[in-house]
Amino acid sequence: AQSVTQPDIHITVSEGASLELRCNYSYGATPYLFWYVQSPGQGLQLLLKYFSGDTLVQGIKGFEAEFKRSQSSFNLRKPSVHWSDAAEYFCASTGGGNKLTFGTGTQLKVEL
């Protein structure tokens, strides 16, 4: 069965600092990979997705993620964090079908 691991439960960064959120997946073939963001009391919003092709994908709000098959990783990055980026971030994958498997989430706190 496929699984998604987000090793960091909480991360705190200063506003303006760079950010990297880690995600590892477990799946035999190349999965479809996603990053979602959830603000308090809100639903999930898709930041970016990877299906195939260029391993560096750009998303909304200045986020990007890089697929690394050798490390089974799909880490999310942002060069300069804004206070409004404080939220919970979820990595998710499918094996090409409809069923999304989510990681446990990483809560991002931004210090002003």
Place this chain on the structure above:
Amino acid sequence: DAGVIQSPRHEVTEMGQEVTLRCKPISGHNSLFWYRQTMMRGLELLIYFNNNVPIDDSGMPEDRFSAKMPNASFSTLKIQPSEPRDSAVYFCASSSRTSNEQFFGPGTRLTVL
């Protein structure tokens, strides 16, 4: 487009009562998903439909939970009888046949006393 619409946004009920959560997917989407989010278990897929047909209900906790999709624009998730451990945020999501991207509704926060 209004996005995925869920109602009610908040529901407080007493143990043993029936609870019905509602979802209207994005027009034209043919897949609909119900998720539950709790602190302990995170985001769990309960059931999903393709073209109004339930495809995978392996995540439905027990017989107290049931879901229906009578047409392409409406789905319900029913809990009968409800229990305090059902307290969670329930999300509905939909996707189109041409994309694996799921669009989430704002969720229903259920509290069972």
